[in-house]
Amino acid sequence: MPMDALITAAVETACNQLLARDTSAAERQKKLIGKTLRLDVRELKPLWFIFSSGRVDVLARYEGEADAGLSLSLSALGLLRDPSALTRYIREERLDIEGDPQLVQAFGSLFGELAIDWEEQLSRYTGDVLAHTLFAGARKARSLLGLELRRSRTQLAEYLTEELRLAxxxxxxxxxxxxxxxxxxxxxxxxxxxxxxxxxxx
Known part of the structure; x- marks a missing residue:
């Protein structure tokens, strides 16, 4: 279906673009070369990831047998950032694995350990000065937001305990x-x- 082709093309392009921007990705990808992994996100249709040297192909249909399969909910995708905890996540029934668990761990490491210098990437289009200024501003805004959130939590706790006497x-x-x-x-x-x-x- 056209929609399936659109989704797989978008995922494939995003994956390859991200991996191309991480200089250490090729080393992590070695364990996956020649392998196929099925990703079954429960709210969506399954996708097959086929790994070759320096590239990932993403398909909506695959006739062969995948070397490993990973099933999880959309909200649990972030768990892949910590592949060392996969065994615990399986025990907690937050995800299911079929086939070779080491391939699933390698898949999690490949994308979960991406180290991309986004400031350097942006500087290619804007120049070093503007890129540095934008990222410095973003870091300052994030710091201020975190400080404000912590202050708000403290004020709410004081309001509940001192004013409303709810806690x-x-x-x-x-x-x-x-x-x-x-x-x-x-x-x-x-x-x-x-x-x-x-x-x-x-």
Whole structure:
């Protein structure tokens, strides 16, 4: 179908463009040369990745048998950034693997460990000065956004505990713990007295 061809072409182009911009990708790709991996994203149609030297071909249909298969949800794609944790993700049923798990790990490493100098890539079109200025501004904006998010979380926590009293503060939690311990001690003492009284009555 035309839509399948459009999707596979877009994925294939994106993969090859990314790998071409990472000077260390060729070394990681060696383990995959001559292999085929089926990626089954549960919300989409499956895709087959066929690896050759310096290139990845992506197909919507494949008549042969894949060397490995990976099935996961769209939201779990980010898990591939940490291929060393694949075994844990399988135990947690966040993804399924068929065939050679080392190929799946190599696939995760190939794209999860991309090291692209985006500032250098941009400088080819804008020049070094403008690229550096843009990335410096982006880094500063990200830092300020992170600071603002942390400040907002702190203010929200203070508002809930101090103003609305919806959440207990640290001192209240500690005091409540002391009260619970004191109550437990009194209950134990009462149980002992009752036991002694029962023994006397008996």
């Amino acid at each position: 207990p503060g640290p001192l209240e939690v500690a005091s409540f713990g002391d009260d619970v311990e004191a109550l437990a001690s009194r209950l134990k003492a009462t149980e002992l007295r009752l036991a002694r009284l029962e023994a006397k009555v008996a």
